[in-house]
Amino acid sequence: MQQGRIxxxxxxxxxxxxxxxxxxxxxxxVGELGVIGEIIEMRGDVASIQVYEETTGxxxxxxxxxTGEALSVELAPGMIAEMFDGIQRPLDTFAxxxxxxFLGRGVQIPALNREKKWLFESQVAVGDQVVAGDIIGxxxxxxxxxxxxxxxxxxxxxxxxxKTGEFTIEETIYxxxxxxxxxxxxxxxxxxxxxxxxxxEKLNPExxxxxxxxxxxxxxxxxxxxxxxxxxxxxAGKTVVQHQIAKWADVDxxxxxxxxxxxNEMTDVLNEFPELIDPxxxxxxxxxxxxxxNTSNMPVAAREASIYxxxxxxxxxxxxxxxxxxxxxxxxxxxxxxxxxxGRLEEMPGDEGYPAYLGSRLAEYYERAGQVVALGSDKRxxxxxxxxxxxxxxxxxxxxxxxxxxxxxxxxxxxxxxxAQKRHFxxxxxxxxxxxxxxxxxKYLDQQLQTDWSSMVTEGMRILQEESQxxxxxxxxxxxxLSDKDRxxxxxxxxxxxxxxxxxxxxxxxxxxxxxxxxxxxxxILTFAEEGQNxxxxxxxxxxxxxxxxxxxxxxxxxxxxxxxxxxxxxxxxDEIKITLKRIVSEGGMTND
Numbered sequence: 001m002q003q004g005r006i007x008x009x010x011x012x013x014x015x016x017x018x019x020x021x022x023x024x025x026x027x028x029x030v031g032e033l034g035v036i037g038e039i040i041e042m043r044g045d046v047a048s049i050q051v052y053e054e055t056t057g058x059x060x061x062x063x064x065x066x067t068g069e070a071l072s073v074e075l076a077p078g079m080i081a082e083m084f085d086g087i088q089r090p091l092d093t094f095a096x097x098x099x100x101x102f103l104g105r106g107v108q109i110p111a112l113n114r115e116k117k118w119l120f121e122s123q124v125a126v127g128d129q130v131v132a133g134d135i136i137g138x139x140x141x142x143x144x145x146x147x148x149x150x151x152x153x154x155x156x157x158x159x160x161x162x163k164t165g166e167f168t169i170e171e172t173i174y175x176x177x178x179x180x181x182x183x184x185x186x187x188x189x190x191x192x193x194x195x196x197x198x199x200x201e202k203l204n205p206e207x208x209x210x211x212x213x214x215x216x217x218x219x220x221x222x223x224x225x226x227x228x229x230x231x232x233x234x235x236a237g238k239t240v241v242q243h244q245i246a247k248w249a250d251v252d253x254x255x256x257x258x259x260x261x262x263x264n265e266m267t268d269v270l271n272e273f274p275e276l277i278d279p280x281x282x283x284x285x286x287x288x289x290x291x292x293x294n295t296s297n298m299p300v301a302a303r304e305a306s307i308y309x310x311x312x313x314x315x316x317x318x319x320x321x322x323x324x325x326x327x328x329x330x331x332x333x334x335x336x337x338x339x340x341x342x343g344r345l346e347e348m349p350g351d352e353g354y355p356a357y358l359g360s361r362l363a364e365y366y367e368r369a370g371q372v373v374a375l376g377s378d379k380r381x382x383x384x385x386x387x388x389x390x391x392x393x394x395x396x397x398x399x400x401x402x403x404x405x406x407x408x409x410x411x412x413x414x415x416x417x418x419x420a421q422k423r424h425f426x427x428x429x430x431x432x433x434x435x436x437x438x439x440x441x442x443k444y445l446d447q448q449l450q451t452d453w454s455s456m457v458t459e460g461m462r463i464l465q466e467e468s469q470x471x472x473x474x475x476x477x478x479x480x481x482l483s484d485k486d487r488x489x490x491x492x493x494x495x496x497x498x499x500x501x502x503x504x505x506x507x508x509x510x511x512x513x514x515x516x517x518x519x520x521x522x523x524x525i526l527t528f529a530e531e532g533q534n535x536x537x538x539x540x541x542x543x544x545x546x547x548x549x550x551x552x553x554x555x556x557x558x559x560x561x562x563x564x565x566x567x568x569x570x571x572x573x574x575d576e577i578k579i580t581l582k583r584i585v586s587e588g589g590m591t592n593d
Contacts, residue, residue, distance in 0.1 A: 003018070003063055003064065003065050004016040004017055004018040004019040004022070004045075004047065004063070004064040004065075004066075005017055005018055005060075005061060005062070005063060005064065006030070006031065006058065006059065006060050006061060006062045006063075006064060007046070007060055008060065009055055009058055009059060009060065010344050011055065011300075011340075011344060012050055012051050012052075012055060012299060012300055012301040012340075012341070012344075013048060013049070013050060013051070013341065013344040013345065014030055014037060014048075014049045014051055014055065014058070014064070015046055015047070015048055015049070016028075016030075016046070016047050016049060016064040017045055017046050018045055019039070019042070019045055019046065019047035019064070019066070020044070020045035021066075022039055022042070022047055022066045022068075023039065023042075023068075024039055024040065024041070024042055025038060025039060025040075025070045025071065025192070025194060026038070026039045026066045026067065026068060026069065026070065027066070027067045027069055027070065027071055028047075028049055028064050028065060028066045028067065029064070029065045029067070030049060030051055030055075030058065030062070030064050031055075031058040031062040031063070031064075031106075032058075032062055032063070033058070033105050033106035034065075034106045034108070035051055035052070035053040035054075035055070035058070035105050035106050036051070036052045036053060036087065037049040037050060037051040037052060037064075037301075038050055038052070038071050038301075038305070039066070040341065040345070041345055047064075048345055049064065050301040050304070050341050051299070051301055052086070052087050052299055052301050052302040052305065053103065053105045053106070053299055053302075054103075054105055054299060070192035070193075070194065070195075071087065071192065071193050071194065071305060071308075072190045072191055072192045072193065073088045073111065073190070073191060073193055073309055073312050073313060074088065074110070074111040074112050074188055074189075074190055075188065075189045075190070075191060075312075075313070075316045076112050076147075076169040076186075076187045076188035076189070077112075077118045077139045077141045077147045077169060077187060078112040078113050078116065078118075078141070078169065079112065079141075079290050079313060080141050080142050080145055080147075080253070080287065080288065080289070080290055081142060081286045081287060081289065081290075082290065082291070083270070083291040083292070083293055084111065084290075084291070084292050084293070084309070085103070085292070085293060085294055085298065085302060085306075086259075086292065086294035086298070086302035086303055086304075086305045086306030086309060087302050087305050087306075087309065088111040088292075088309050089103075089109055089111065090109065090111060090112075091293060093109055093113075094107065094109055097109060103298065103299075112169060112188070113169075114168060114169065114170055115168060116168065116169075117166040117167060117168055118139045118141075118147075118166065118167060118168070118169070118187065119139065119140065119165070119166050120137050120138075120139050120149065120163070120164060120165065120166070120167055120173055120187065121137050121138050121139075121164055122136060122137040122162045122163065122164045122173075122174070123135050123136060123137050123138060124136055124137070124159050124162055124174075125159065125162070126159050126160065126161065126162060127158060127159060128158070128159045129156075129157070129158055129159075130151050130156065130157065130158075130159060130176065130377075131151065131156040131375070131376065131377055132150075132151050132152065132153045132154060132155055132156060132375050132376070133150055133151060133153075133200075133319065133374055133375025133376030133377075133380075134150065134151045134376045134377055134378070135148045135149065135150055135320075135376070135378070136149045136150065136151060136159075136162065136173075136174050136185075137149045137162070137164070137173070137174075139187065142283075142287040142288070143281070143283045143287055144252075144278070144281045144283050144287045144288050145252070145253065145287065145288055145322075147320075148320040148321070149173070149187050150189075150319060150320065150376070151176070151185075151376075152185065152189050153197070153198055153375065155176060155178060155183065155185075156176075156178065157176040157177050157178035157179065157183075158176065158177045159174060159175075159176060159177075160175040160176065160177040160182055161174060161175040162174040162175075167186075167187065169186060169187045169188045170186050170188065171186060171187075172184040172185065172186055173185065173186060173187060189316075191312055191315075191316070193305065193308035193309050193311075193312045194308055196315065196367075196368045197312070197315040197316065197318075197319060198375060199319075199372040199373065199374060199375065200372070200373040200374065200375055200376075200379070201372065201373040202370050202371070202372050202373075203225070203370075203371040203372060203373065203381070204371070205223035205224060205225030205226050205370065205371040205383065205437070206223060206437075206440045206441070206443075206444050207223060207224050207225075207371075207444065208221045208222070208223055208224070208437070208441045208444065208445065209221075209222050209223060209224045209226070209249055209250065209251065209323075209325065209385050210249065210250045210514075210515055211244065211245045211248060211249050212244070212248035212249075212511070212512035212513055212514070213241070213244055213245070213248075213426055213503060213513075214500055214501060214503055214513050214518050214521070215426055215428050215430065215501045215503070216245075216413065216426070216428070217513075217515065217518055218457055218460070218500075218518055218522065219430060219433070219435070219438075219457060219460070219461060220411060220412075220413055220428065220433050220434065220435040220438070221411075221435055221437055221438060221441040222385060222387070222411045222435065222437060223371070223385070223437045223440070223441060224251070224323045224371060224383040224385055225323075225369065225370045225371030225372075225383035225384065225385060226369070226385055226386075226410060226411060226437055227366045227369045227385070227386045227387075227388075227408065227409040227410060227411070228385075228386070228387045228388075228409055228410075228411035228412075228413060228435075229387075229388055229389075229390055229402070229405045229406060229409045229411070229412055229413070230242065230387065230388070230389045230390065230413045230415060231389075231390040231391075231392055231397050231402045231405075231412070231413075231414060231415065232389075232390075232391075232395065232414065232415025232416070232417070232427070233391075233392070233394065233395025233415070233417045234391070234395075235417065235420060236395070236415035236416065236417050236419075236420045236427050237415055237420055237425055237426060237427050238329065238330065238389040238390075238391065238415060239261065239265050239329055239389065240425065240426070240505055241389075241413065241415070241426050241428075242256075242327045242329050242387060242389055243268070243269065243272070243505075244426070244505055244511070245325065245327065245387060246269075246273075246285075246289070246325070246327055247272075247273070247276055247285055247511075247512075248279070248511070248512045249325050249385075250280060250323075251322075251323045251324060251325045251385065252288060252317070252322035252323050252324065253288050253289070253290070253314075253317050253322055253323075253324045253325075254285075254288060254289045254290070254324070254325050254326075254327065255289075255290045255292065255310045255311075255313055255314045255324060255325070255326040255327070256269060256289060256290070256291050256292070256326075256327045256329075257292045257294070257306055257307055257309075257310040257326065257327060257328045257329065258291070258292065258293045258294065258295060258329055259292075259294055259303055259306050259307055259328055259329060259330060259331070259333050259334050260294065260295070260296050260300075260303045260330065260332075260333025260334060260336065260337065261295060261296060261329050261330060261333065262295065262296060263295040263296070263297060265329070266291070266293045266295055269291065270291070273285045273286050273289060274286045279512060290310075290313055292306050292309055292310050292313075294306040296333070300336075300337045300340055300341075301337065301341065303333060303334055303337040304334060304337040304338055304341065306334070307328050307331070307334055307365060308365075310326055310328065311326055311365060311368050311369075311384070311386075314326045314384045315368065315384065317382070318372065318374065318382035318383060318384050319374040319375065319380075319382060320374075320380070320382065321374060321380035321381060321382045322382055323382065323383045323385070324382070324383065324384050324385070325384075325385045325387060326369070326384060326385070326386050326387070327387050327388070327389075328386070328387075328388040328389070329388075329389045330388065330389035330390055330391045331362065331365075331388045331389070331390055331401060331405065332389075332390050332391040332392065332401050333391065335354060335358060335362075335400075335401045338354065338355060338358065338361065339353055339354045339355065339358075342354075342355035350400070351399075351400040352399060352400055354400050354401070358400060358401070358404055359400075359404040359407065362401075362404050362405055362408060363404075363407075363408045365386070366386055366405075366408045366409060367408070368384065368386075369384045369385060369386035370383065370384060371383040386409075388405065388409075390402050390405055395417055397414070410435065410436035410437055411434070411435045411436070411437065412432075412433050412434050412435075413426075413428045413433050414428065414429045414432040414433045415427050415428060415429070416428070416429040416432070424497070424501075424502050425502065425503060425504070425505060426503060428501075430461070430464050430501065431464070431465065431468055438457075439454075442454030442457065445515075449515070449516075449519060451519065453519065456519075456522055456523065456526055457522075459526055460496055460500075460522060460525075460526065463489060463492055463493050463496060463529065464493055464496060464497070466489055466493070467489065467490055467493035467494075470482065470486055470489065470490055474490075484536050484541065484542035485533065485536055487542055488529070488532050488533060488536065488542055488545070489529075491546070492525060492526075492528065492529040492532070495525050495528070495553070495556060495557070496525055498557070499521075499525065499556055499557045499559065499560065500521055500522060500525060500560075503560070507561070509560070509561050509562070509563055509564075510560050510561060513560070514564055516567065517562075517564060517567055517570075520559075520567055520570040520571070521559050521560065521570065523570075523574065524556050524559060524570060524573060524574060524577070525556060527574055527577050527578070528549070528552070528553070528556065528577050531577055531578055531581040532545055532549075532581060534581070535581045535584055535585045538585045539585070540581075540584050540585050544584050545581070545584055548580060548581075548583075548584045549577075549580060549581070549584075552573070552576060552577055552580055555573055555576075556573070559573070
């Protein structure tokens with residue numbers, strides 16, 4: 001261990017001399033208190049250290065001790081349903097030890113519980129040949145997640161000894177006879193957060209991630225293994241969108257990183273998630289969630305590390321063969337931490353003061369998402385879907401963080417403050433947003449649903465775009481200038497917007513919509529549109545159609561509140577639409593206004 005001496009303190013950045021034997025990314029204990037820091041620059045024997053705790057009261061002359069290890073996370077049973085800070089300190093345990101609701105400085109606490117015993121069931125026998133990534137055994141970590149204990153990276157050989165029973169994460173549970181001798185292993189692995197975990201192969205993602213949010217699943221889908229960005233101004237609903245996806249997405253695990261956001265938003269997560277029941281498992285959503293909280297009042301340097309901590313934990317569960325979603329709320333606050341540290345290092349600033357390497361750092365993060373074949377002889381497939389909120393100042397998406405993000409993600413859910421003010425949630429603007437996965441997802445769902453889903457989606461979007469053009473004409477010359485055909489299009493577009501795209505996150509039924517129900521709801525609206533246009537072509541008047549279908553249109557509007565186990569009601573409504581409009585045509589011609 002190298003011991004140096006502090007020569008300068010500048011907020012969370014500390015400079016220390018006599019550090020010639022230390023390396024970039026080494027973790028250090030700084031000052032008499034021993035607060036945690038990481039070396040981010042070396043100039044001769046002077047190291048620049050970003051400190052992950054408050055530096056108040058630390059001054060020149062105090063010692064700095066390097067550990068010689070990079071910032072790493074502990075990967076073992078005990079992570080799920082836990083809340084960590086940006087460098088994987090368990091906040092509940094921290095509060096118990098320090099008897100305070102605030103982070104005490106220099107407190108050394110292991111990330112995971114060392115006393116708790118876990119029931120380990122081996123999946124291999126003595127004499128079996130194993131390689132890195134092979135599953136040695138299973139621990140039932142929660143009711144819904146089996147924690148698979150894997151052979152660490154770089155290890156291969158023959159199983160010499162393996163145990164079954166209850167053990168702590170530090171007890172030896174298996175021994176491998178390697179080319180360099182026998183090696184003992186516990187349930188725990190450590191991995192440096194800034195380095196992606198190795199994989200066998202990266203696949204092309206095509207299976208959609210169902211979020212239960214109709215505007216996303218229908219028009220702007222994201223795949224398992226994809227990457228999406230949710231930019232929007234303050235109050236547009238970024239956090240609500242991410243909470244909804246974290247609650248309802250059909251993934252095995254969720255890693256939620258509260259990165260520089262307000263503390264009350266993490267409080268909402270902590271209060272809501274334990275009470276919510278996962279529709280897929282029937283258990284609490286916390287049984288499959290890992291929380292990382294680094295709120296706006298916590299040390300800024302740890303904010304920069306928090307998304308790497310989150311993605312490393314996500315990669316570990318991906319390697320077990322699980323589909324994982326990681327939510328980062330928000331990468332703008334992470335980029336601000338990057339900018340602050342870059343400014344203190346006196347680096348050349350790029351756009352709006354952000355460091356020149358902002359784009360490459362964002363790309364590195366999103367590149368760690370994807371659908372992959374994990375290491376190991378059984379060719380397990382796992383995925384990480386990265387969904388990040390971006391908070392551009394004043395809602396200006398031309399700023400550097402949003403633009404650099406949009407270069408690497410394939411899904412853009414653009415939030416609109418005007419929609420939010422109209423109480424339209426999720427306030428995703430359907431004319432600005434896009435998904436580059438839409439065609440692959442469309443083909444996949446056409447096969448799965450055995451219907452022409454992709455053409456329905458195309459028709460729905462065509463109607464919304466046509467409404468936008470007709471609105472311009474209405475503003476200029478009034479609605480009376482439109483033909484009956486165009487006025488019906490406006491009515492149908494209004495139905496798509498209000499009855500389909502608008503969703504109530506606080507309603508027990510409307511908060512989540514299955515793929516089957518989405519299909520039936522959209523089919524209702526498009527059937528009404530098609531039958532209505534046919535009726536007009538056959539001589540019916542718009543006034544007759546609108547007055548004769550008041551009840552039906554009311555039922556379409558209420559279809560979002562039909563429970564999942566009563567979807568046959570929507571099939572009956574389809575028949576009713578066709579019969580009613582045929583009757584209007586056969587009785588038509590009575591009015592002429």
